[in-house]
Ligand SMILES: Nc1ncnc2c1ncn2[C@@H]1O[C@H](COP(=O)(O)OP(=O)(O)O)[C@@H](O)[C@H]1O
């Protein structure tokens with residue numbers, strides 16, 4: 001219980017990982033941001049019933065996570081945050097779309113389930129690549145890359161603040177819950193308590209966000225994101241970006257699992 | 270070198286909700302002076318300090334830093350001159366690691382990376398916090414947080430240091446360590462505090478604030494000997510002076 005706040009704040013660990021020194025960490029943030037964008041584009045361009053063709057795309061987040069030494073448990077926890085959205089968006093698919101599209105042994109698979117699975121896979125893949133991206137680049141790195149890629153500064157600053165204030169919100173929430181827990185005598189949070197607590201939380205977050213902003217202004221912050229490392233786009237970065245883009249293109253055009261399936265069954269015929 | 274002067278002339282501040290926090294504040298602090306700002310909770314200390322580098326702007330009256338009036342056009346230079354350490358280190362330390370946080374100011378000043386790295390090293394070393402460089406903020410003790418927060422400001426090499434309750438929440442040892450470090454600074458210092466023993470040790474001059482007004486401005490020794498004044502402003506004599514009211518006990 002006493003560690004509730006710490007556990008919450010551990011979610012911010014990703015940011016400290018961003019300042020490590022693996023080969024991946026040292027790549028130009030722009031290469032990583034662009035590769036991730038290409039990845040998201042390729043994944044989301046698949047048809048709504050496609051499942052098998054998406055599977056090889058796991059290679060991108062998984063290999064980066066391994067090379068960048070991003071802990072698996074941490075990665076899973078973060079991706080878990082995306083699951084409620086998957087359910088929210090896709091829960092009606094199996095109900096609405098009952099046409100049987102596929103027969104796996106005795107099991108008929110409806111279009112609804114296929115599209116649900118496909119969407120879940122797309123979301124999880126994109127979420128995973130985003131989490132890994134921030135872990136091996138740091139949020140400041142991502143922001144700087146966006147800025148140098150031509151995104152207007154206002155948006156970049158907003159994204160940076162959104163990220164920072166999410167942690168402030170979580171931290172304040174943890175403090176409040178802890179204070180409540182210590183005096184609650186073991187009672188669960190009731191929905192009658194919840195309203196005022198949430199309102200108070202927003203006010204506190206707003207207040208603190210403002211003080212942090214003032215502290216940033218006091219130290220000369222003028223909207224631009226600066227990093228100690230200001231990398232230039234080199235050969236390695238181009239190779240990284242190029243190789244992944246080619247891989248995405250190939251995987252998008254050639255359905256690898258299907259191909260292997262036909263090769264195997266073709267050999268058996 | 271007279272350009273480290275801090276001056277307030279008829280300064281008034283009224284918050285958005287109508288709270289009159291400061292009324293007709295006037296003072297002049299000279300280069301190299303170390304001045305304490307004391308007063309009860311809500312007396313207006315933080316509000317006053319936040320005017321010194323333009324976090325808040327006066328409702329009326331002026332602030333001058335080294336004979337330059339604080340206005341929008343001069344804000345940028347003044348923020349380099351006046352380093353402000355906020356009351357709550359958690360507000361000051363917003364980057365993922367301490368090292369990055371200390372680098373934030375110099376990077377915003379547009380210094381090349383090598384210079385930034387040197388300044389980070391120097392500031393952390395000065396605050397005996399070099400070992401904290403790669404640590405995340407929430408893993409630090411209160412004393413470490415405070416030293417790190419001061420380092421974030423030192424790395425910008427300000428001429429004037431403004432500290433809001435630097436020793437609040439510290440244990441005696443951390444407080445003693447911080448006092449030693451602050452004592453070594455050659456900067457012009459303005460320190461808001463309830464720690465009157467700290468004032469005795471660090472600040473020859475004291476400004477007493479009460480309900481948004483300057484109640485007294487003068488030698489620390491004399492002010493702390495004025496029991497009537499202290500009582501009127503809800504202050505208590507420092508512990509080191511309580512046992513021996515005659516000699517004052519200033520080391
Ligand atoms: N953001 C704010 N909005 C409205 N009133 C404020 C705000 N901040 C401080 N005050 C009020 O201004 C007065 C001075 O506060 P402050 O400068 O924080 O005092 P001190 O630092 O001496 O404890 C208090 O009455 C306080 O309630």
Ligand SMILES: [Mg+2]
Pocket residue numbers: 314315316356433
């Ligand atoms: Mg205060």
